[in-house]
Amino acid sequence: MHVRAVAVTTTALLGVALTAPLSHAQADEAGDRGPTVVAHRGASGYAPENTLAAVDLAAELGIRWVENDVQRTRDGELVVLHDESLKRTTDVEEVFPDRSPWNVKDFTAAEIARLDAGSWFGSQYAGARVPTLKQYVDRVEHNHQKLLLELKSPGQYPGIEQQTLKVLANEGWLDRRHVAGRLVVQSFDADSIRTVHDLKPAVKTGFLGTPPVSDLPAYAEFTDQINPSHGSLSMSYVSSVHAFTGPHGRPLEVLTWTVNDADTARRVAGYDVDGIITNKPDVVRDAVG
Numbered sequence: 001m002h003v004r005a006v007a008v009t010t011t012a013l014l015g016v017a018l019t020a021p022l023s024h025a026q027a028d029e030a031g032d033r034g035p036t037v038v039a040h041r042g043a044s045g046y047a048p049e050n051t052l053a054a055v056d057l058a059a060e061l062g063i064r065w066v067e068n069d070v071q072r073t074r075d076g077e078l079v080v081l082h083d084e085s086l087k088r089t090t091d092v093e094e095v096f097p098d099r100s101p102w103n104v105k106d107f108t109a110a111e112i113a114r115l116d117a118g119s120w121f122g123s124q125y126a127g128a129r130v131p132t133l134k135q136y137v138d139r140v141e142h143n144h145q146k147l148l149l150e151l152k153s154p155g156q157y158p159g160i161e162q163q164t165l166k167v168l169a170n171e172g173w174l175d176r177r178h179v180a181g182r183l184v185v186q187s188f189d190a191d192s193i194r195t196v197h198d199l200k201p202a203v204k205t206g207f208l209g210t211p212p213v214s215d216l217p218a219y220a221e222f223t224d225q226i227n228p229s230h231g232s233l234s235m236s237y238v239s240s241v242h243a244f245t246g247p248h249g250r251p252l253e254v255l256t257w258t259v260n261d262a263d264t265a266r267r268v269a270g271y272d273v274d275g276i277i278t279n280k281p282d283v284v285r286d287a288v289g
Contacts, residue, residue, distance in 0.1 A: 034288040035268075036275035038065040038148055040258050041082060045279035048121035049089065050080045051128045052139050059143040063281040066140060067148040070133055070164055072157040077109035078133035078167055084153055090115040090130065105156060133164065137171050146182040147173070148255075148277070150208070154192035161195040165203070179203050186227060190219070197222040197247060204248065206255065213240045220244040220252055227255040227277075230264060235271045242272070262287035 042054025043061060050068055058066050069082040086092040086102045092115055099106065109132065118128025131139070140147050149168075154160050164185070168174050173183055179202045186206030187193050193205045206225030210232040219226065224246040228237075233256055244252045255275035259265050265276055265287040278284040 035273050036065055036255075037063055037281045037285045037289070038067050038255065038275055038277040039063045039281040040067050040277045040279050041069065042066050043279070043281055045260065045283075048118045048125050048128055049279075050082055050131070050136075051117055051125070052131055052135065053118065053125055053128050055136070055139050055143065055145070058281060059145060061282045061285075063145075063285070065146045065148055065275070067150065067277055068136055069150045069152040070160070071104045071152050072160055072163070073104060073109045073112060074106055075108045075110075076163075078160070078164060079104065079109065079112055080131045080133060080136045082152065084156070086112065086115065086130075089120055090117045091119065133167050134171060137168065137173055141171070141173075148184045148186060148206070151185065151187040151189070151192050151196075154187055154189050161192055162199055165196065165200050174200065174203070176202075184225065186225065190223075194222040201247065206253075208257075210237070213237070216241060216244050216252070220246050222247055223252075224248060224250070225253045225255055225274075227257065230256045230259050230268050233268060233271060233273070238271045238273055259284060 039058035041049035042051065043057040043063065044054050047054040047057045055066055068080050070078050071081055072078055081104055083089065084103050086104060086107065092102045095115060112130050115130060116127060117130045118125030137147065151160055151164065165174065184204045184206050185196050186208055188208040190207055193207055196203060197205050205223045206227045207219055207223045208227050210228035211219055211226065226241045238254050241252045241254050246252045253274040255277055256268050256273050257277035259268060259276050259278050260280045260283065262283055265284040268276060269288040276284050276288065
């Protein structure tokens with residue numbers, strides 16, 4: 001039994017809606033066992049990352065959880081892209097050759113909408129676009145999937161936490177049904193995640209990283225998950241994280257990334273992680289499911 005190592009926050013005591021853990025404490029709708037499998041940037045091992053095609057392919061593979069990355073354009077639109085630069089995953093160098101280093105924040109939403117975000121991966125994906133956050137969450141909703149949403153480099157985008165929550169609210173993602181089991185907001189930036197928690201305490205949050213065990217009581221005040229790289233993980237660390245109670249009165253969870261082979265998936269599943277983030281969700285599911 002997990003030991004409560006830190007008091008439930010005042011916010012939770014005042015009646016914030018509880019959010020169900022991703023996996024171990026409660027099986028999902030299909031009764032799946034083992035860690036929850038999360039499609040990293042969609043099924044990005046098989047389709048161009050963070051595109052609607054990658055989301056759809058994850059759905060076709062039967063994967064309920066998808067992860068994505070959010071940034072902001074020069075004119076204030078939220079778009080889904082991992083790198084700060086558009087160079088690696090679009091044809092921006094060809095379309096705008098004089099705009100190096102091609103950072104997302106230096107382009108308008110209309111300019112980014114012109115870019116091909118699929119051809120770099122394969123000719124069958126030619127013409128795929130960089131989706132807006134609205135387009136992305138609408139597709140996730142259409143596919144009856146769940147969303148692990150990363151705020152990418154929030155220090156570059158002041159106020160992105162509030163803006164992201166506004167888009168989620170406008171698209172119906174902050175009602176009780178979604179926050180209770182279909183949405184997690186995460187970041188490598190602890191202050192950003194604390195801001196999300198302060199703005200919308202009902203929303204489940206995750207911190208990307210491996211903070212020292214001695215720091216976990218402070219993290220447990222505002223985050224529900226500690227999500228480390230699989231290379232930094234050990235059974236004792238996972239057990240230590242599980243010993244703390246998060247802001248919604250449940251043991252902290254551990255989702256690890258990015259695991260793409262069966263042997264590593266089985267290894268980290270043996271550590272009792274709650275979820276595995278992967279570019280190849282079918283491989284991981286078959287290994288641990």
